[in-house]
Amino acid sequence: MSNYNKVTDAVVKKLVAICGDKYVTTSEPLRHSYMARGIMGLEAELPEVIVRPENAEQVSRILVVANENLCPVTPAAGGLSGGFALPAIKPGGIYMDMTRMDKMTVDTENRVMVVEPGVRSGDAWRIFKTQYPDWAPPIPDGAPPAATVLGDAIERGFSLVTGVYGPQADMIMGLEVVLPTGEMFHTGSWALPGAKPFYRWGIGPNPDGLFLGSQGSMGIITKCAIKMVPHPHYKTVVAYGGESWDDVVKPAWEISRHEMGISDRTVMVQGGNFQLVQTRWPKTNVPLDYEFYKKIGLDRKWMNYEVWAWSQEELDFTLKGIDKIYKDYEVREKRVTPQQQLHPKQVASRLKKPNKIAVPYSLWEAGFLFITWYCPWLESSKMMEEYCAAMESHGFPPTMWVASIDHARQAIVMPILCFDSTKAGIYDKIREFNLETTKSFLKKGWLNYRPDPFVHAPQTFSRAKEYYRMLVKFRKVLDPNLILHPGRLAIPWESVTDLPNPCKKGK
Incomplete structure (x- = not known):
């Protein structure tokens, strides 16, 4: 089990140097305000600092700082399409609020939209209604307008056309990911510099499934290319x-x-x-x-x-x-x-x-x-x-x-x-x-x-031992220090449960 360090004043200064004083806070009332957003979970720890990056480069630099100081990181955007992106273990560490990253591009020719984590459903729907009335963004259905398109998609969510098109993740064409180590990574045809996100399966084996439904523990997705759908009236x-x-x-x-x-x-x-x-x-x-x-x-x-x-x-x-x-x-x-x-x-x-x-x-x-x-x-x-x-x-x-x-x-x-x-x-x-x-x-x-880290995840993986062992291996390759949203998928195991660890011999 990893031993995490608290966020120190020195760490906060490094975060301020990356994002600016305006976008970093340790205010207790503001930290508590983030605790009220989840609708699919109850237990959580209070984050120690809130940081709001502007772009993928800042995300990468924050993760480098987190690795150097062994501080856990929890990434989140809206937290309202069903996710529960709050710290699962102590100390609460760095809460990375992605809502400043709110750019969206629309390609009607290839029927793909590219969204950053902060693009909200209400904004996407309004823009499509006025500028692209013959198309619809696959926004989460039933969630408030502040829920994000990307958050719903990467959590395999329920969109307004899920009855026909399947889980939201089935509509993803490519991802831009910042790995827990700070490295940048693209999936699908995006892996080839200069290529459009027109083909999900890319230039070789497609690893995007490692990041979809990972509860934010395998990497931080900073862009998502997703299909948009025809909009009959x-x-x-x-x-x-x-x-x-x-x-x-x-x-x-x-x-x-x-x-x-x-x-x-x-x-x-x-x-x-x-x-x-x-x-x-x-x-x-x-x-x-x-x-x-x-x-x-x-x-x-x-x-x-x-x-x-x-x-x-x-x-x-x-x-x-x-x-x-x-x-x-x-x-x-x-x-x-x-x-x-x-x-x-x-x-x-x-x-x-x-x-x-x-x-x-x-x-x-x-x-x-x-x-x-x-x-x-x-x-x-x-x-x-x-x-x-x-x-x-x-x-x-x-x-x-x-x-x-x-x-x-x-x-x-x-x-x-x-x-x-x-x-x-x-x-x-x-x-x-x-x-x-x-x-x-x-x-x-x-x-x-979208498993609860203290009930669903340990109970499920206690039965699916083979799967869990492989999941841990993948996780350690991507995140050797296990800093990214630890505990969300019961990794480290002992951080969320006292059930026998499936990775240990004889279990």
Whole structure:
């Protein structure tokens, strides 16, 4: 296990020499303000210094200083598309705020946009809407406008077209990376000086997977080339309900199999239960029983389909195809899956980008946490049933969200824990719930997405020992001093868990 040093005054002076006094701070209130940004994690350490680099050269120089002084470094941009970029171990070390790096270029000819870490979804959408109306940036869906395009992409995130194009990382064409040692590195065709980022697989074996989903622990990505998508303007949202999870999961699977057809126009397929609507308001302001929601036409479970088309005829054809599949399902399975009558304002709200569906859950009891998992689409019903039962048994409302990834090849399942953050023992209760469900789900072959360093990562790697051993080898090649976001992927192992280390003999 590495022994890290605290950030000294001498280190701070070196950081000031690199970035300027205006962009380095040890102010305790400002350091604490960064702790409030995460929505997919709870435990973290307070960083010792905040530094805001302007370019990749400054990032490189900061990492050289960190290596010389053995200070841990945590890179972060928005932290709002689902990431939780906060220090995982003591001392908190250097927090590298990447938001000053906010340049974006658009290449409509090759259908690629290049973004730096600080490019926010709201800004990207606004620029495309006014300057490139026939194209759409693959911004994270559901995250606030301050969430970043790059952050969502490198964490394999959920974009507004994930239902068709797959996880956000599948759309990446090239990366500019500053390695933990301070060296610069490019992937894809970018590896050839002067080449455009037009071909992901580049001039040899492509190592970009080491940096995607690495939780910021393998390298700091300073530029990302990512596909942009066509933006048809015939759009709508339709929703269907049911009594069980299967009532909405199985028809969605049948619809999603129509690739090169109606499935390719359902860019977003996502749903949930009535509690997903209920917990968007303060607990004291809304009815707590289902009967109220039934009267206003909200089924216990529902799935909505955001459809983009090039013409009204194409849009109508897609909607008729979706409706036919639901009607056939009703007859075949002897179930009732009615189409929900959405108000035009509901449709307009859902089509508005970037939407803010992640924001209101803090209103229920002043605290919320997103936890996300991947599983095969048709197994998502079982996962959600088990998850909802566990949430209720631990005293949480069973607030559940699910979405299709790549034509329902996978499901992303996300419970939203709404809780009273002032209640004594609540964080121990959440950890107990998280640990219980994690152990159960891993046995079923389901994978956590954006793992918690203290629960998901050690539990997963305790089972995937072969993978973890190789991951550690790669990490030590790239980051021999393990300075970059240590502990985020349970490296060093002992920094986040007391479970047996998979790398040790006999384990």
